[in-house]
Amino acid sequence: MSYRVLVKEDSSGSNIYAWPVFLILVEEMPEAVFIVQYDDYQGFLVKKRHPSTSRLDEETLNLLHVAHEEGDEELRLHDLDNRRYVSFKSREYPGWLVGYVLREETDFGPNRELYRGMSRLMLALMQVSPEGVDLNSIIRHERTLPELTKEQRLAKIYFTPSSALLLERLQEQGVESARALNLWLSNQVQTDNINIKEVVRPLLESGVVHVEIIEGKAEMVFLLRDIFGYRAPPVESLLNAKAYMPHISDTYEGYVKDFFSPAPPAKGYNPTIPIDEPDSPIMEDRERVFEVIHDNFNYIVLESLRDRPKSTNMISEETALPKDIVSDVLGTLESERIAVHFEDEKMWALVTDPTIKTFMPEYILPTIARRVSEKKLDRDAARRYLQLLMETWSEKND
Amino acid sequence: MIRGIYILGQDGNMVYSKEYATTDSKSALIEFVVSLAEFLSSVDLEQKTESMGLSLSRIFYTVHNPFTFVFVADKADDAAQIEERMGQIVEIFLKDFARLAEANQPLDGFEAKVDEIAVTMVKVAILGYAGVGKTTTLHLLRGETLPLIHDPTIGVSIKKLPEEVQNANIVLWDLAGQSRFSILWAKMIANAQVVIIVTDSTLENVLRSKKLVSLVKEEVPNAKVIGIANKQDLPTALTPERVGQILGVTTFELVAIDISYRDRLIQIIRKAILEGKDESKAS
Numbered sequence: 002m003s004y005r006v007l008v009k010e011d012s013s014g015s016n017i018y019a020w021p022v023f024l025i026l027v028e029e030m031p032e033a034v035f036i037v038q039y040d041d042y043q044g045f046l047v048k049k050r051h052p053s054t055s056r057l058d059e060e061t062l063n064l065l066h067v068a069h070e071e072g073d074e075e076l077r078l079h080d081l082d083n084r085r086y087v088s089f090k091s092r093e094y095p096g097w098l099v100g101y102v103l104r105e106e107t108d109f110g111p112n113r114e115l116y117r118g119m120s121r122l123m124l125a126l127m128q129v130s131p132e133g134v135d136l137n138s139i140i141r142h143e144r145t146l147p148e149l150t151k152e153q154r155l156a157k158i159y160f161t162p163s164s165a166l167l168l169e170r171l172q173e174q175g176v177e178s179a180r181a182l183n184l185w186l187s188n189q190v191q192t193d194n195i196n197i198k199e200v201v202r203p204l205l206e207s208g209v210v211h212v213e214i215i216e217g218k219a220e221m222v223f224l225l226r227d228i229f230g231y232r233a234p235p236v237e238s239l240l241n242a243k244a245y246m247p248h249i250s251d252t253y254e255g256y257v258k259d260f261f262s263p264a265p266p267a268k269g270y271n272p273t274i275p276i277d278e279p280d281s282p283i284m285e286d287r288e289r290v291f292e293v294i295h296d297n298f299n300y301i302v303l304e305s306l307r308d309r310p311k312s313t314n315m316i317s318e319e320t321a322l323p324k325d326i327v328s329d330v331l332g333t334l335e336s337e338r339i340a341v342h343f344e345d346e347k348m349w350a351l352v353t354d355p356t357i358k359t360f361m362p363e364y365i366l367p368t369i370a371r372r373v374s375e376k377k378l379d380r381d382a383a384r385r386y387l388q389l390l391m392e393t394w395s396e397k398n399d
Numbered sequence: 400m401i402r403g404i405y406i407l408g409q410d411g412n413m414v415y416s417k418e419y420a421t422t423d424s425k426s427a428l429i430e431f432v433v434s435l436a437e438f439l440s441s442v443d444l445e446q447k448t449e450s451m452g453l454s455l456s457r458i459f460y461t462v463h464n465p466f467t468f469v470f471v472a473d474k475a476d477d478a479a480q481i482e483e484r485m486g487q488i489v490e491i492f493l494k495d496f497a498r499l500a501e502a503n504q505p506l507d508g509f510e511a512k513v514d515e516i517a518v519t520m521v522k523v524a525i526l527g528y529a530g531v532g533k534t535t536t537l538h539l540l541r542g543e544t545l546p547l548i549h550d551p552t553i554g555v556s557i558k559k560l561p562e563e564v565q566n567a568n569i570v571l572w573d574l575a576g577q578s579r580f581s582i583l584w585a586k587m588i589a590n591a592q593v594v595i596i597v598t599d600s601t602l603e604n605v606l607r608s609k610k611l612v613s614l615v616k617e618e619v620p621n622a623k624v625i626g627i628a629n630k631q632d633l634p635t636a637l638t639p640e641r642v643g644q645i646l647g648v649t650t651f652e653l654v655a656i657d658i659s660y661r662d663r664l665i666q667i668i669r670k671a672i673l674e675g676k677d678e679s680k681a682s
Contacts, residue, residue, distance in 0.1 A: 038455070041420050041590040042400060042520050042570060044557035048455070063554025063575075070582050131455055 029108070031087070031101040034136045036123055037062060039096045048127065051136035057100060061086065065100050076117050078109055085109070089120035097124050118145025125297050126326070133323050144321035146297060154207035155228050155357045156295035159288065163190065163200040171210065171224040175365035176378065176386045179212065179220040209359070211389055215382045223386050225393045227362040230290040231272035232339075232353035234261055241309035242350065249310065249343050249350070256341050256352045270353070289337055290355040298322060302330040303355065306340065310350035361394045401481065401517045402456065403428070403471035406492065406500070407436040414466065414500045415492075417513060420590060428471065435460060436467040448482050459485055463493055466500070487516050521567045521672055523560075524588045524622075526611050527597035528604060529576035532629040535655040536597055537573045540664060545656050551577055555587055564669050584611075585618050593623045593671045596646065597653075600628045600636035605645045612646050623675035625667065626650030632657070 033055035036048045045062045061081060065088040068077050079086040085103040099120040103109060109116070119139055125146050126134045138144070149157065158164050166189055167182060177185075183197040201222060204210040211223045234257055243250045262269045293299045301320045305311060313331065317324045331349050334340035341352045369386060372378035406415040411433050418425070431453070439462050448461040452474060459470040459481055468489050472481045496506045525533045534552050538545050540560055552575040560569035574580070574587055588594055594615045598605045608626075615624050628642040631652045643650030651667050653660055 042522050044555065044572070059556065060553045067554055067580060067583065070586075128454055132452075 029106075029112075030104070030140055031107065032104050033057075033102040034123075034140060035100040036127060036134070036136070037098045037100060039066065039098070048131065049123075049134055049136055051140070055102070057102075062100070065098060066090075069098070076113060076120070087116055089117065089124075091121065091124065093121075094124040094128070097127065099123055115143055115145065118147065119143065121148075122146035122321075126323070129298070129329075130323070130326060133325060135323075142321065146301075150300070151207070152294050152357045153297075153300055154203070155209070155359065156230075156291040158203045158207060158209065158228070159291045160295055161200070161203050163195070164203045166190070167200055168204060168209065168224075168228075171204075171222065172227060172362065172365070173368070174224075174372075175362065175369050176221055176223045176382055179222055182222055213385065215379065215385055218379075219382075221382050221385075223389050224362055224365065225389060226359035228357060228359055229272075230287045230294075230355070230357045232260075232270060232286075232290060233356045235307065235351035235354045237307060238309050238351050238354075246310060246348075249346055249348060252343070253310065253341070253350055256350075260338065260352055291357070293334070293337060293339060293355050294357055298326055298330050299333065302327060302334065303339065303351070306349060306351045307354060310343070310348045312347050313349065316349070361390065400476065400520045401470055401472050401484065403469075404488065404513060404517060405429075405432045405469040405471075407433070407467045407469070408500060409465040411436050411440075411467075415506055415509065417510065417517075419517065432469045435469060439467055448485060450478060450482075457481075461485070461489065463489060466492070466497065468492075484516050484519075488513055491516075515565065518565075518567050521564065521569050521593070522572060522591045523569055523593040523595065523668060523672075524572040524574060524591040525595045525597060526574050526584065526588065526615065527576055527627075528607060528611075529578075531576065531597045531599040531604060532653075532655040533573050533576060533597045536595070536627065536629065536653065536664070537571055539655050539658065539661050540571060540668075542658075542661060545658075551575065554580060554583060560665070560668075562665060562669075564672050567672075569668070569672075584614060588615060588619050588622070591619050591622050592675050593625065593668060594619065595625055595627055595668070596648065597627045597629055598642055598646070599630045600633070600639075600642055601630075602637060605637060605642050609646060612648055621675075623671045624648045625671050627653050629653045629655050 034049075034051045035055070035057050036050075037057075038046045038048050040046050045059070045066070047057065050057075064081055065077075065079060065086060068079060069088065069090040075091050076087065076089050079088065085107070087101040087103060087109060089099040090097070101116065122139060122145055123134060123136065158168060163186060167186060170182065170185055171177065179197055179201070182201075183195055186197070186200065187193055187195050201210065201212065204222075205212060209224065209226045209228065211225050212220060213223070214220050239250075239254060239257060242253050246253075260270055293303065301322060302316055305316045305320050311319070313324060313327050316322070316331075317327045320327070322330075331340055331342070335342060339351060339353050339355060340349050342349055369378065369383050373380060373383045400419065402420045403418045404416065405413065408414045413429075413433075416429075435458070439460060444460075444462050446461060446463055448459055450457050450459045452458075453471075455474055457472050457474045457476065457478065459472065459478075461468050468485065470481065470485050491512050492500075492509065496509050499506055525536060527533050529551060530549065534550075534556065535545055537556065537558060541558055542561065552573055554575055556573040556575075558571050558573070560571055562569065572587060572591065574584055596608055596611050596615070598608045605628075612624060612626075615622060626639075626643055626646045626648045628637065628639040628650050630636055631639070632654045637645075639650045639652040651664075653664065
């Protein structure tokens with residue numbers, strides 16, 4: 002990757018600004034890129050290629066594919082017939098593979114994350130707008146899709162139904178053996194084919210649970226964090242609008258106020274009201290918050306709007322997402338009462354900021370005490386649970 | 400190829416659905432189909448068929464009150480051909496099954512008619528251990544020059560059979576037999592209507608191949624499985640009957656390097672496809 006300063010000049014030849022850009026040098030670019038979909042009937046289908054004249058034979062495609070079947074690694078480097086290939090396959094996009102043919106001089110090692118991010122972006126775009134995927138542009142401008150953020154990992158739990166069920170169980174029990182959880186879940190979903198490791202994975206990856214073998218006896222699953230999804234006021238965006246965009250600031254503030262604290266008798270949005278009360282923000286709304294955060298493109302646009310109002314072009318440039326995708330996402334966010342549009346100014350702003358936070362499951366402590374006294378929970382496991390909660394929530398750590 | 404057929408009734412309830420390929424986003428697709436039917440109830444398509452692109456698929460839809468018909472095909476498919484097939488299925492449904500659907504009765508016999516029209520591709524997997532003659536069998540079926548040197552297949556080799564069976568293309572999947580590729584077998588036989596287990600007719604190989612029969616029966620229980628006792632020209636070859644007894648599936652003799660076996664083998668595959676269809680109709 003090279004770093005250059007691009008100097009723009011006006012018609013008189015004077016420099017008007019210097020703009021740092023990252024451009025990938027030709028010798029660092031892969032020689033060819035392929036997006037391949039595996040189809041149960043037709044086999045390997047090359048859905049996109051760049052350049053259009055490049056070809057990949059069936060044998061090479063097979064070898065790239067087989068390598069991924071042999072292990073879990075998302076990104077792999079292959080040396081086949083004295084040519085180097087990189088392939089990317091992710092559990093997020095089953096059946097899809099991105100293949101790169103590297104140039105002799107391409108230094109792959111330091112660019113692993115770049116290839117991973119570019120591949121992720123290509124596959125995510127293929128799912129929503131396959132026609133608009135411009136492989137050349139993605140490679141030249143090193144456009145990438147970042148890994149899931151902490152918030153997205155938390156949202157993911159709710160998109161794995163068994164994991165969400167398991168979380169509910171842990172919210173009641175605090176700690177439980179993996180075996181007991183497996184039995185409970187099998188009973189709930191009426192099947193014996195539960196892969197408890199796969200179910201626990203989203204909870205583990207988001208730091209919501211911890212798994213440990215206690216005293217060499219049983220593998221225990223501990224609930225360390227509980228999750229709360231809600232709409233926060235877009236404070237930073239409001240402050241920046243006030244400071245730098247006075248022409249929209251008042252209207253913008255009005256929109257936010259209407260949502261959170263409208264004039265009586267309307268009550269506005271208050272996420273702290275318990276869900277069984279009639280004024281509480283309904284459960285479905287929380288699910289919508291998780292849904293918006295879980296979707297990659299929604300989340301990228303949301304993140305971009307968190308600091309201040311922006312135009313579609315600005316968001317597209319900042320996020321490296323094609324303009325049509327940004328427009329689609331903004332439309333979705335507007336219908337979900339997350340974004341508002343200032344048509345005359347061609348600007349978009351957050352009216353609510355979907356947020357996911359974690360908190361200490363203090364409420365579980367009396368249950369733990371009761372379960373220990375009723376001998377339904379091993380003392381060692383309870384002691385370890387308290388220790389883990391203290392470690393997780395001590396000031397030093399959280 | 401047509402990947403899914405959905406017929407929805409008056410209140411958006413699913414009257415009939417059939418998927419021809421596994422998909423990871425099935426629930427999202429069904430949700431979309433239901434929303435589409437709801438939307439279509441507010442517009443008048445005048446019984447015409449329209450279509451729209453959805454990611455890598457093309458969705459065809461038409462409304463014949465009170466039913467909404469939605470077909471999912473590949474974007475690359477010939478739209479006129481899909482519309483024609485859709486028209487045939489809609490006609491059959493309205494003529495013979497609409498009343499049953501309205502009365503919430505089972506649509507006996509509809510599925511078989513749908514399959515006859517909608518199935519445009521039949522997958523035949525050729526499975527067997529290394530060196531038994533799978534690729535030679537593939538060449539024989541395609542009427543190609545037979546290879547003189549053994550060149551092991553890497554992963555899978557996918558080719559079409561020049562002949563069609565009941566207007567459907569036959570796609571042959573020649574799966575590599577080397578043990579390093581065995582991890583692919585279970586996945587790659589998915590959705591196969593016919594699986595051909597090729598053996599070299601030696602006792603050792605036939606006994607090993609029993610494992611393949613078990614794998615196929617577990618992974619694709621609805622597939623028609625046939626055995627091939629290849630290399631019948633060799634003196635050590637077991638008879639096809641004996642191979643069939645050991646494998647527990649109907650087995651046919653073959654000398655894959657002998658072109659005179661081609662027509663016979665094609666007939667065997669054709670019969671297996673048709674028998675497979677009959678069995679699925681009966682079930």
